[in-house]
Amino acid sequence: MTQAPSPDNAATDPAAAVELLQWEQPVEPERVARISEENIRLRAELRQANSRAQNYEADARRVRASTKYQVGNLLVLAAKNPRRLIVLPRDLLRLYRLRKHRRTVAEETPSEVTRLRRSDLSNEHAARLLLPRMTEAPSAAVALAGAISTFTAHAWSPYAAVTSVMPHDAGVLVGEVDPDIVILDTAAAAAGEQWSHLGNPAATDRAFAALDLVTAARERGRPVVLVRQSPPGQTAGLAGIAERCDLIVDGPGAARDQVWHPGVALSWWSWAKEPSAPSSDHSTHEAQGLLLTRGIDVSIPAAAHVAHTWATTQGTPIVVPRPQAPGIAGLKAGLADASFAIDPHTFSPDIIGDDLALWAALVSGIPVVTQHGADLAEVLGPLADTGSGVVFTYHDARQCDSALTAAAAAGRFPLDVHWQVLRRIAMQRTAPVTLADLANRLHLSIRPQATRDIALVIDDFDAHDTASKHRIVDAVLAQQLLPTALLVPGDFDDRARDALTHAQIAVAQPAPTLSEIAQSMSCNWVAPINGVFVESMPKETLLDLMIMAEITDRTSAFIGDDATLLNRSLAVAGTHATEARRAHAAFPPHPGWTL
Amino acid sequence: MTHTRQALVYGDVNLNILDGSAIWVQSMCEALSRVGVDTRVLLKAPIETDRLVAPLRELPRVSVIDPFRLRLTDEPTPLSPALAVDILSRLDKELSADLIVVRGLRLATTAARTPSLSGRLWTYLTDMPHNVADLNDEIVERLTEVAAASRLLLCQTEELRSFLESAIPMAAGRCVLWSPVVPAPSFTLPDRSPLVDATTGAQLRPLQLSYTGKYAADWNTLEMTRLPAMLDAVGISAELHMVGDKIHDEPNLPGWSEEMHTALDSTPGVVWHGGVSRQEAMRLSANADLGLSWRATNMDASLELSTKVLEFASLGVPVLVNRTPMHEALFGADYPLFVTTEADITGLLSDASALPELLAKAAQQARDAIADYTMDAAVERMAGMLNRTLATSPTSHDEHLTHPLKVLIVSHDLKFFTRIQEHLAGLASVNLRVDAWPALAQHDEATSRALNDWADVVICEWAGPNLVWYSKNKRPGQRLITRLHRFELSAGWLADVDIDAVDQVICVSPHYAQLTAEQTGWPKERIVVIPNWVDIEQFERPKLPGAAFTLGMIGISPIRKRPDLGVEVLSQLRRRDSRFTLAVKSKMPWDYWWIWRKPEERIDTERLMSRLRDDATVRGAVSFDGFGGDVAVWLRRVGWVLSTSEDESFHLAPAEGMASRAVPALLPWPGADTIYDPRWISATAEEMAETILDVVRSGSWQETADIAHAQVRRSFPLPQVCDEWAEILRTDADPRSAHTPLYPND
Known part of the structure; x- marks a missing residue:
């Protein structure tokens, strides 16, 4: 080729265009590419360095403006120049007055604050307006913060200090609260929840916020737990964030991998109607409705349609949690009107099926119809067997129909069965237990179960009666819920003391008054019980007292006149058991004691 | 004279291998061809088999550029991104392409750094992170660069578009959907014989399962080979047909590929067809009762849609897929064939009598889902994208096609004017320049004078001191337009405007037009309304x-x-x-x-x-x-x-x-x-x-x-508003617009 082709032809003739190309000398494209790559890397590094420098400058400005720095500066100046010692008191006083004046002016006359100079403004300070008010929970044994669903937060809040952070305050709030554990609960990503759509690419901003949460936690050395309570497809978008968590656990609704249940709250006991009489006669239950714990989900029509058909045939009203009050409020209202419940969800066996609504039904004392008997049986044991009147399982439509009929006939649990269910749930499925499990998995030294620490105080007792003491020790060691401390006048022999030590029960002499006792102990609860009662008290006594307190969300509980459980704050205040008893009239019925 | 649009296409894909990316090149070229765009597609690799290139050559208006045959490169190896972009640049220099379609992040990055191509790239992004945790600063910088240089970012799915726009601010407003295209089968879909006796519910023949594609651990292909035995255990006779010959090496799973090969070769109930042509693969799939696209759950996070799923749907074959938000959006939340594990599959299929209804429902939902994935839909999409990006001058501008109207925009803040500016700049009848004032009342007077001397039409975006200056320096025959927003009415400088020099005062709402007339006393016939635009x-x-x-x-x-x-x-x-x-x-x-x-x-x-x-x-x-x-x-x-x-x-x-x-x-x-x-x-x-x-x-x-x-x-749709702006460069708008509500009155 000796002559360049005409550019005019190139516009319409590809061959001509290509011919023209061959005349042009190629620049070394590979070298250009390498240089460009290096360029991009250097620009990124420069930007990061600039960002760090800006942060350091801002920190330096804050430090220089702080009182600590200014006081220190004055002291250093005085040390360097003795003549400044003379004016040092004056300078310090001036500093104090200035600081006091600034605070006073801010508090008293906000409308008189003058227009600030641009350099005076602190976005970081102003942004704190977004932070919620912290609630005090001094008796809480563990602090949790994070993206937590309303259901989960409700299950934990009687037992722990729970802070649900929102996407816009996630990272900052972790610093403010300084929790023991940071939680990323995928149930908080459901529509209507505070982190709705987290994991969906259409809510990438929420993913960034979750990343901020994890980063803030790690910067403070706090462990992060991803609690998956959603099907795998809903949480896949969190894969990258999951890798940065310290622990991943799978709760109801998730694939059965690292199974862990968040726990339930006993305060979900429904009080919408009068407690039933303490007998096995359960024919007088008023509620007759069938509760659909999840309403109708278009993706799982089969069992729900069977339930609807059955209910229509039987003339049984269907109770569905009010959609206008989602979550626990609507469910509680629904539980009050139901005498049995069905979870119409159809999951594969590889999905954990025992959701919180099912447990809420059981806590409320109504039988459940479900495909997921195995998950319930882990906790309920023989109470989950057919015939116990607690759990009715099915595997197909025909069995579903039979199960519904049986559950309807059974109705609410007899009182003794209800308490058996409550005890099992309390010991295995409530937050003190489940959070303790979580702490173990994280190798943390916190004790969530400390919220149930009881100091058992034996009163009205002959300290010299050795045989009686042995009976007391045996009764205490037999308790399903062991006390943390046993306060008895007089000494124990070595055998008794060894047995108590082995059971990790501290032994101490009781102080003269309950108030002094409570002040001397760190336990959350004090249980003054008379010695004669203790000698023969049933093994469920302390547990039942605790259940009563948690069901009613109260600071005290009683079984007859013989056994009292008082929250530490009441005991410290010197509240007498009799006074406390008078103030709390309504208790859940108990099969063993007259209230 | 109508300008024929010119496109360059480079997919950074080897057209000797039949895979999704090759199909992408084919469908892109066909769509461009069908909307009347002259398309040149550059090959990446020397041609070894013509089966994918030949159909391209047969498309009208499509030319295949073979750089190896034409000696545009000395090496017989596939083009590197840098070399490919270099060749594209040279092609573009001669062709002045209206759009340059590229695929792949690596290639797009190189193209983005080529100033001559910047602004006309239509970039189809692949190979990018799909979750926030993987977005490091370097990736973000790279994606930002690509976004800035791209006229359009073509996203395969809505999920990808959402993620990209949220993660890369520069991408917002540039992302459009370019869904996969499922070619129609070239054969008549077969009638399948009844699976189940309608009276007794007993199976009449084995349930035919089908899988096509590569064999890889995350694709669950080994697990699939166990399905016939598992279904047999629950009383369902089944046969699995597996099509494809590419067995992946799995470095983290020693022995996996051998196990996979053995399973394909010797599992009862599994029929391995090996590698076949695309049409043959589709024919085999069409014979199946059920397609398999069920994958490991860690694949659920992908923001890309499997074209296999769409192919099954187009063949009337229902398909087992993972339940993900993407699949729910595609098939509906009530699609009956979402599965996670083998147990899900056996549970779903264990009742023979229920199978016909189950499969029929799923097949119908699948068929309904793919309407957006046909070539016709792609052509319509392409036409929309071209209209969006390549403005057409109104007929009132015909005389300016050979001598473009010189339009000057003057402003300190163009954030509400960007799309209009973009539209005007794209008109062949307009030559656009900007006098960018650093602040509301700050400008370089010498620059303004020079630009003023040049401009036929001056647009003052914000009726500020810019309007004051240009009204006092208007040249004879020049046209002066301003847009007044809101705050200007309470500013003092409006009194200094020489209103006789202003041809049109544009307000964004009738209320503000009337307010302007009341407060300024300016001639009402010059105060008109062009609303804000909504894309x-x-x-x-x-x-x-x-x-x-x-x-x-x-x-x-x-x-x-x-x-x-x-x-x-x-x-x-x-x-x-x-x-x-x-x-x-x-x-x-x-x-x-x-x-x-x-x-x-x-x-x-x-x-x-x-x-x-x-x-x-x-x-x-x-x-x-x-x-x-x-x-x-x-x-x-x-x-x-x-x-x-x-x-x-x-x-x-x-x-x-x-x-x-x-x-x-x-x-x-x-x-x-x-x-x-x-x-x-x-x-x-x-x-x-x-x-x-x-x-x-x-x-x-x-x-x-x-x-x-x-x-x-x-x-107030964007195209309509842009047209109004184009018209007002030449012609006064109707003053009645100042008194006519903007919403449709019917």
Whole structure:
């Protein structure tokens, strides 16, 4: 080729265009590419360095403006120049007055604050307006913060200090609260929840916020737990964030991998109607409705349609949690009107099926119809067997129909069965237990179960009666819920003391008054019980007292006149058991004691 | 003379290998060809087999550029990205392509750094992270660079588009959907014999399962080979047909590939067809009762859609897939064949008598889903993208096609003018320049003089000191136009404007046009209305679950935007239905120093924040979702867009909401009823809450949102507004526009 082709032809003739190309000398494209790559890397590094420098400058400005720095500066100046010692008191006083004046002016006359100079403004300070008010929970044994669903937060809040952070305050709030554990609960990503759509690419901003949460936690050395309570497809978008968590656990609704249940709250006991009489006669239950714990989900029509058909045939009203009050409020209202419940969800066996609504039904004392008997049986044991009147399982439509009929006939649990269910749930499925499990998995030294620490105080007792003491020790060691401390006048022999030590029960002499006792102990609860009662008290006594307190969300509980459980704050205040008893009239019925 | 559009296409794919990327090149070229674009497609690798290139050559208007045969490269190896971009640049230099279509992040990065190509790239992004944790600074920088240089970013799925726009602010507004194209089968779909006896429910023949594609651990292909035995154990006779010959090495699973090979070769009930042509693969799939596209759950996070799933659907074969938000959006949440494990599959298929109905329902849903994935749909999409990006001059500009109109834009702030500017710059009849003032009243006079001497038409965006200067320096025969927004009316400089020199004063709403006339005394016939624009195509996206219960506010600063009233609406609603929440997309007042320095702003803000903390009806129900250009993505979660301001010149937020199929809810700020249909305007916050509650409770939210959407389509869509701007360069607008409501009046 000796002559360049005409550019005019190139516009319409590809061959001509290509011919023209061959005349042009190629620049070394590979070298250009390498240089460009290096360029991009250097620009990124420069930007990061600039960002760090800006942060350091801002920190330096804050430090220089702080009182600590200014006081220190004055002291250093005085040390360097003795003549400044003379004016040092004056300078310090001036500093104090200035600081006091600034605070006073801010508090008293906000409308008189003058227009600030641009350099005076602190976005970081102003942004704190977004932070919620912290609630005090001094008796809480563990602090949790994070993206937590309303259901989960409700299950934990009687037992722990729970802070649900929102996407816009996630990272900052972790610093403010300084929790023991940071939680990323995928149930908080459901529509209507505070982190709705987290994991969906259409809510990438929420993913960034979750990343901020994890980063803030790690910067403070706090462990992060991803609690998956959603099907795998809903949480896949969190894969990258999951890798940065310290622990991943799978709760109801998730694939059965690292199974862990968040726990339930006993305060979900429904009080919408009068407690039933303490007998096995359960024919007088008023509620007759069938509760659909999840309403109708278009993706799982089969069992729900069977339930609807059955209910229509039987003339049984269907109770569905009010959609206008989602979550626990609507469910509680629904539980009050139901005498049995069905979870119409159809999951594969590889999905954990025992959701919180099912447990809420059981806590409320109504039988459940479900495909997921195995998950319930882990906790309920023989109470989950057919015939116990607690759990009715099915595997197909025909069995579903039979199960519904049986559950309807059974109705609410007899009182003794209800308490058996409550005890099992309390010991295995409530937050003190489940959070303790979580702490173990994280190798943390916190004790969530400390919220149930009881100091058992034996009163009205002959300290010299050795045989009686042995009976007391045996009764205490037999308790399903062991006390943390046993306060008895007089000494124990070595055998008794060894047995108590082995059971990790501290032994101490009781102080003269309950108030002094409570002040001397760190336990959350004090249980003054008379010695004669203790000698023969049933093994469920302390547990039942605790259940009563948690069901009613109260600071005290009683079984007859013989056994009292008082929250530490009441005991410290010197509240007498009799006074406390008078103030709390309504208790859940108990099969063993007259209230 | 009509200009024939020119396109360059380079897919950075080896067209000797039949895979998804090769099909992408084919479908892209075919779509371009069918809309009348002359397309040159550059090959990456020397041709070894013609089976994919030959069909390209047969497409009208498509030319294949073989750089190896034409000796554009000395090496016989596939083109590197750098070399490919170099060749593209040289081709472009001669062809002056209207668009350059590229695929792949690596190639796109190189192309983005080539100044001559920047601004005309249509980039189809692959090989990018799909989750935020993998977005390091370097990736973000690279994607930002690519976005900035791209006219369009082609996204395979809505999920990818959402992620990209939220993660890379520069991408917002540039992302469009380019869905996979499923070619129609070239054969008649077979009739399958009955699977089950209609009377007895007994199986009459084995259930035919089909898989086509590669064999890899995450693709569950080894697990699939166990299905015939597992189904047999529950009483279902089944046969699995596996098509494909590529068995992956799995470095983390020693022995996996051997095990896979053995399973293919010798598992009872498994028929291995090996590698076959694409049409043969489709023919084999068409014979199946059920397709398999079930994968390991770690694949659920992918933002890309498997074309295999779409192929099965196009063949009338229902397919087993993982339940993911993407698949739910495609097939519907009630699609009956979502599975996670083998146990799910056997559980689903264990009742022979139920199979025909189950499979028929799934097949119908699958067929309904693929309407958007045909070539016809792709052609329509392509036509829309071309109209969007390549403006056509109006007929009134015909005389300027050979001598373009010299148009000068003068402003200190062009953020509300960008799309109009882009449109005008794209007109062949316009030569556009900008006199960018560094501040409202600051400019380089010498520059302004030079530009003024050059311009036929001057547009002063914001009627500020820029208008004062240009009105006093107008040249004879020149046309001077200004757009007045709002704050200018309270500024003192309008008195210094030589109004006799101004041909047109454009306001964005009839209310402000009338206000301008009243307050300035300027000639009414020169004060006209061209509304703000809404890019409806960008905003129309599927809503997320629960959107009907999500209120939205865009921009809450300064306090005259009255976010407190939005919170009051929320409070009223939540007392009756606690599903309602409020999402706020905005900077915060303290982010603007000129706002935060005012004590009244701080007091009102603190009061608002206190309410959010102390009022149980709204505590935890308001999210502040930040500020950014990804408004279209954000609106997917919003069902109601509130406008509670004391005063607005236009307030684009409700219009953007309407475009997204959210319902607007306004309080009666002055002029609101000249822009928006009064049906959307409530007298008080309480009334607004009642209206919202009524609509949601009556189940008519979707229908109401559709009405709103139809209105905004007719009121101020981007193309219409751009046309009006193009016309006003030559011709005065109708002064009656200052008194005509902007919403359709029927």
